[in-house]
Amino acid sequence: VILISKGITRELTDLNINKNITYGEKLYNKYKTTCIRGEVESGFKTVLTYSLPVLENLIEQGKYTINDICVQVLLHLIVHTVDCNILGRHNKKKLKYAQSSAKALLKDGGYLSIIGKKDIIDMDRDFIDKNISPGGAADLLAITLLFYFLQNGDKL
Incomplete structure (x- = not known):
């Protein structure tokens, strides 16, 4: 690439x-x-450095659903991506807000913790209310999955 x-x-x-x-x-x-x-x-440095290793590690643990894994990986991508969808709709301040929201959620275990499952719902509502759409991070999640499945076939 x-x-x-x-x-x-x-x-x-x-x-x-x-x-x-x-x-x-x-x-x-x-x-x-x-x-x-x-x-x-x-x-795809962000994918190779952050999201793909997280995805591989969580799949390897064998105790999470693919949905839970993808939500967790998406949180990592929001933190580590200059999301041009957020930046284009808003500004750097709103981008930093989204990144710090995801970072705080990850600090508490992210979507893989009991509190994180509740907090992600609150974050989702907050993002909807503020029209924050991390589409760039979501696109990189798709690339992360593509890379994983190209390497591993359909093995989860």
């Missing part, structure tokens, strides 16, 4: 503001974040 996507973020520095620019290009102009282009160009 790194080899075939090498340099794709370079085009962000040469934007012509007079042409129709993409959502990601607008965010780069405003925040200097490379969004999914940067993630792809890095070889």
Whole structure:
């Protein structure tokens, strides 16, 4: 992935503001974040560093449902991702709010703890009320699952 996507973020520095620019290009102009282009160009570093190891560890433990595992992995991704969906709909302050909310939930065990199952419902309602949608993290969850199943077949 790194080899075939090498340099794709370079085009962000040469934007012509007079042409129709993409959502990601607008965010780069405003925040200097490379969004999914940067993630792809890095070889999905966030997935390989954070979410895939968490997914593999939880599956290996053999005591959680795939739903519980995915919710837990999503929380890790919210913490470690510059989620351009949140950033684009809101601002850096709201992104930091989402990240700190997920981090606090993980500190208490995340979705895998009894209190975490209750807290995630509260966080979900709060995010809905504030129109916070961690779509970038959700996309990376899908990539995490893709990588896992490419490596392991359908073995859970």
